[in-house]
Amino acid sequence: MQETIVLYPIPGIGHLVSMVELGKLILRHHHHHLSVTVLLTTGRFDSLTTTAYVNQISQTIPSLIFHHFPSLPPEVPFAPAPAPAPRSPFSDLFDFIANNNQNLLQALQSISETSTIRALIIDIFANAALKISSALSIPTYHFCTSGIASVALMLYFPTIHNQTTQSFKDLTNIYLHCPGLPPLRATHMPEPLLNRDDQPYHEFLHIAYSLAKSRGILVNTFEALEPRVAKALSDGLCVPNASTPPLYYIGPLLANPENRTSECLEWLDSQPYRSVVFLCFGSDGVFSAEQLKEIAIGLEQSGHGFLWVVRNPQKKRFSVALEPDLDALLPEGFLDRTRERGLVVKSWAPQVEVLSRESVGGFVTHCGWNSILEAVCAGMPMVAWPLYAEQHINHNLLVEDMKLAMAMERREEDGFVSATEVEKRVRALMDSEDGRAMRERCREMKEEALAAWVKDGSSLTAFGKFAQSWES
Structure with a gap:
């Protein structure tokens, strides 16, 4: 049976491009015995930019396969309801990912009929997918499209959460301290974390706990760019009283410039x-x-x-x-x-x-x-x-x-x-x-x-260790 790696990005061109570059990297180093499939949701977060990008990649890299989920069924209210309160875009996104779990299950089962899935790599914000991959016993890794600092802060987030009962938006002139990072104003935390009473805050908290138990976290960066925070992670400072999950710094993953005029x-x-x-x-x-x-x-x-x-x-x-x-x-x-x-x-x-x-x-x-x-x-x-x-x-x-x-x-x-x-x-x-x-x-x-991608470079070495983890 053919072996495949399945990638699952969240909607958004920035996240998709990074995930596709990861897929191209896997194919570049393992094209003789692996295929790569990218799962794409369909619905409210679609954009013309994303559609054009997927079409362009499909034409230029046919070995990178895109699997489109069917649209979610529309929600039908049982009775007239008052106008809902405004929701955070992040609440909509997390609900959208969770509601696609049935599509994810069907896609993975379909792929498994013709291929052995060696690994599923999910965007860290597609954390709801863990419920499906765990039930199917598919080795699952997280992919962070941002840097080491974001991973460190997420892993340390439960510790910060336990240090206060107030929302960060109310902690004016207070600085938060995460190992390896410069002090950060509490009010400068990412928007979903500002209000302790909002659903996204608790979604992020759940993601943080899942990351700490991850089989491995891939990060689009290279070690020389963020050495201080990388050391804090390797020293175990961001996951107190537990083991830090394996981290693979495999960047920079960037789309190649196109030959065009403008x-x-x-x-x-x-x-x-x-x-x-x-x-x-x-x-x-x-x-x-x-x-x-x-x-x-x-x-x-x-x-x-x-x-x-x-x-x-x-x-x-x-x-x-x-x-x-x-x-x-x-x-x-x-x-x-x-x-x-x-x-x-x-x-x-x-x-x-x-x-x-x-x-x-x-x-x-x-x-x-x-x-x-x-x-x-x-x-x-x-x-x-x-x-x-x-x-x-x-x-x-x-x-x-x-x-x-x-x-x-x-x-x-x-x-x-x-x-x-x-x-x-x-x-x-x-x-x-x-x-x-x-x-x-x-x-x-x-x-x-x-230098990160030359022989014995840090990112090339990290990618080799990542490959060994799912090949073994």
Whole structure:
């Protein structure tokens, strides 16, 4: 019987891309006797971006098989009910994953008819899948699409939970301490953890307990990027009074840049060496109209070239956004006044390709993990401007431990950034001695990233140990 590895990402392009890159890695090293199947949910979290990506991968890598779940049946209320209270997107996501367990069971049973499933690798947020894989006795691993710091904080979360009875959102000016990490404001914990009374808080607590008992946790990072927290984990400091699960740092896993042309790439190729700062804030990174105007004023006053990806303001994350009306959103005359040295693009830019351009000298980022890895692999210094999820954790690491980024100073109550601060940070990144020193550290870390995958490199070694664990 053929042997297969099954991958189960949660919805969301960032999580899917990392999982697909893991699948490509497995095929690259074990293609002679293994197949890889990626399970995909169907329904409310679908997007055109995800569909296009899956179609493109299916055409270019036919040995990577996508198995689409059928849509969940619609919920039919038994009687008229009052309008429900607003729910967290994370509650919807966790319920969606749990409700797909029957589809997961059927998929794994179907695959098992023609293949021996050597391992199931689930996104750490697809934790509900453990109920099914355990019943089928399938060896199951967790995959973290973020860094070692996120794993450490999750493993240590039950300890922090037991240190207080208050919600983190109410612990203003209180710092939380996790082994191996810089102190973190309680109010900067990831959104699902802020309110102790919300369902997502307890879902994350359950995930933390499951991670501590995991057969193994794969992490999209490399050890030289996060050495202090990696040591804290190896010393057992994040799982007090119990064994730390096996950890495999197998990154950086990044999509290869595509050979394509676009207006912004052609424009970058016409700009002077290291003259342009790139501003991009991820697929869910949106700002208010007021904040967009402040960024524009700051960029204009900085005097530097810029490539800026602007998304339409919206009130709710994960919702579909319309194309932005740049003339309405940006200060009057801004586009004309900065035409010679700046380019504003709507909604999306080919980030990997942009970061590799010689004209780009700095990156203002939301601190999403994929963006951080892309910048590190390009040797690109950053200004850190976290917005949501685990990005405040990543921000602290970048600024305080890695020294690969400058902090964008934000208003504590709402994260607002003034035009003066934007101007100041852009100039510091591009012109100052601190910026030059940071650029040199980024160049060195780029070399470390490359070294992780050469013979005897840390990530190649870790991947070999992971393979041995499911081959034995």
